[in-house]
Amino acid sequence: MRLGADEQDSVVLILGAGPAGLVLANILRAANVPTVVLERRTREQVRQRARAGFLAPDSVAVLREHGLAAGLDARGRTHDRCEFRSPAGSVELRYGELGAGQPHTVYPQQDLVTDLIAEYLAGGGVLHFGTTVERIEDIHTDRPAVLARDAAGAEIRFTGHYLAGCDGARGISRTAVPTTIAASDHGITWLALLMQAPPAGEAVIYGVHPDGFAGQMPRTAEVTRYYLQCDPGARPREWSDWRIWDELARRLDAPGRPAPATGPIIERGLVRLRSRILDPIQAGRLFLVGDAATSISPSAAKGANLAIVGAQLLAEALIPAVRYGKGDALQRYSEQALPRIRRAQEFSHWMIDLLHPPAGYGPETAYRRELQRARLHNLATSRSHQHVFADNYVGI
Ligand SMILES: Cc1cc2nc3c(=O)[nH]c(=O)nc-3n(C[C@H](O)[C@H](O)[C@H](O)COP(=O)(O)OP(=O)(O)OC[C@H]3O[C@@H](n4cnc5c(N)ncnc54)[C@H](O)[C@@H]3O)c2cc1C
Incomplete structure (x- = not known):
């Protein structure tokens, strides 16, 4: 031809x-x-x-x-560990030693x-x-x-x-x-941030906070990814470095655990789940x-x-x-x-339910919040839940 x-x-x-x-x-x-x-x-x-x-x-x-x-x-x-922080405390899972290891x-x-x-x-x-x-x-x-x-x-x-x-x-x-x-639009939006700073410890940190999810994902020794749940209509530029540091510190706060570092935000974007x-x-x-x-x-x-x-x-x-x-x-x-x-x-989808506060008010929302607490409790206390989590978390 x-x-x-x-x-x-x-x-x-x-x-x-x-x-x-x-x-x-x-x-x-x-x-x-x-x-x-x-x-x-x-x-x-x-x-x-x-x-x-x-x-x-x-x-x-x-x-x-x-x-x-x-x-x-x-x-x-x-990387083999992650930590869940909530106002009830902190749970660290060494998933590299759980499930298939x-x-x-x-x-x-x-x-x-x-x-x-x-x-x-x-x-x-x-x-x-x-x-x-x-x-x-x-x-x-x-x-x-x-x-x-x-x-x-x-x-x-x-x-x-x-x-x-x-x-x-x-x-x-x-x-x-x-x-x-x-398809599902989960009605959840994250600010996706890159900070010029090392992570606070080696673990991925999931902050399960009533005001919204916050997360720390290590990337390199100098750069760390953070996520902050925000309003769907948020404009990333309206989030100053100071506001981001404050919000991360508040939502990732747990007694005796290291606070997230502060460093220049070198990239900010929105991710709609x-x-x-x-x-x-x-x-x-x-x-x-x-x-x-x-x-x-x-x-x-x-x-x-x-x-x-x-x-x-x-x-x-x-x-x-x-x-x-x-x-x-x-x-x-x-x-x-x-x-x-x-x-x-x-x-x-299970992770979305685990990490985000249920939207809304009233008994229905309160009920879903109770289920979220139960899931966190299972992860903290039940070995079999931890093994299943590890296999799903690392497996593909
Ligand atoms: C903030 C963030 C964090 C993430 N973190 C993780 C993580 O930790 N682990 C993980 O597994 N996943 C993560 N993901 C998801 C992951 O980045 C994507 O799933 C991955 O990039 C998918 O790869 P892909 O090759 O399918 O598509 P893409 O990486 O999107 O590549 C598609 C390419 O096609 C090109 N293209 C599009 N349209 C056309 C066209 N018409 N003609 C020619 N070229 C075209 C685009 O420019 C692009 O380069 C994350 C995503 C985001 C946004």
């Missing part, structure tokens, strides 16, 4: 250079499956986007198995993405930054295509044998899959991975992990299809991926 100057062909077209797209691209490239990655942002923008940090053991295993873990093995930190690895998402881009390009991978996919076509034929626009405004048509929609929660690919949508499960996550030759397949609230730090593990699942189905024309695993991709997605969503 001859292609025009504004037309390019490959085998697997990957939409989006986040964790899902880049893990998929690296695995396929190492298996000699030709890939092209299309990413609307510039390389610098992608490398600077601070988001996740907590990698589950299964995600780390995927990265190690495919030779993608040099950075996290060198600079990632093992596995820790997290803390490695900032932007560092992982930087490593994955470098690895892919060093191996000869093709990645078009500044290229926005505007339309998806022909997914029920053997040559699906996308229409994209590059940074100079030129339109390019890319064709492939398969499309991988790894373009995140606001991408275009999920709109091309006829699917049922199960929303969840969405699509079923199925494939149509014709288009397959969704990561946030494109499911939006999950960051309450249990599952999103990047679902993206990494889902990318491996799709790669393992694509390789036999491309090499030997064996498409059985591809046909089953959605049914294989969805149980893990549902389990992560269920645990994230």
Whole structure:
């Protein structure tokens, strides 16, 4: 087939250079499956986007198995404890010693993405930054295509044998899959903050406070992520550094426990807690991975992990299809991926109920507050609850 100057062909077209797209691209490239990655942002923008940090053991295993873990093995930190603080006191759980006895690895998402881009390009991978996919076509034929626009405004048509929609929660690919949508807007908003300061101790801290949730998530020795539940209409700029420090100190206060540090707030944004499960996550030759397949609230730090593990699942189905024309695993991709997605969503939802004060007044709200106290009490006192928590918290 001859292609025009504004037309390019490959085998697997990957939409989006986040964790899902880049893990998929690296695995396929190492298996000699030709890939092209299309990413609307510039390389610098992608490398600077601070988001996740907590990698589950299964995600780390995927990265190690495919030779993608040099950075996290060198600079990632093992993390195995979390603490729940409330006006009733503090409970620390060493989840690395509970359940299956596995820790997290803390490695900032932007560092992982930087490593994955470098690895892919060093191996000869093709990645078009500044290229926005505007339309998806022909997914029920053997040559699906996308229409994209590059940074100079030129339109390019890319064709492939398969499309991988790894373009995140606001991408275009999920709109091309006829699917049922199960969704929840939890009515909860967080200020998501990065503070130039070390964490107060090694633990993740969940502050379960009547005025709203507050959380501390260690990232590096110099930078810590904090969350503060706020009004849905809040404007991050209206929150001065002083107001943030005060609110964190109040909501994370517990007798005898270290107070959060104070340091310059170097990033402030809003995260609205929303969840969405699509079923199925494939149509014709288009397959969704990561946030494109499911939006999950960051309450249990599952999103990047679902993206990494889902990318491996799709790669393992694509390789036999491309090499030997064996498409059985591809046909089953959605049914294989969805149980893990549902389990992560269920645990994230449980965490939302655990961490946030029930909204409203009256006996109904008071009743739900009593249930929240019971859940915290179970975590503090029941070994079997602690084991189940640890398995769900670290597992993916
Ligand atoms: C504040 C915060 C903290 C978080 N903490 C954690 C955590 O600790 N652990 C965890 O597991 N998860 C966490 N998450 C979630 C995690 O960051 C996401 O789940 C993860 O980024 C999903 O990866 P992805 O590759 O599916 O999508 P993304 O990372 O969103 O990547 C999608 C890419 O597609 C590109 N794109 C979109 N549309 C187009 C288009 N039309 N054309 C071309 N390119 C396009 C985007 O620019 C983007 O680069 C957090 C999220 C937030 C916001």
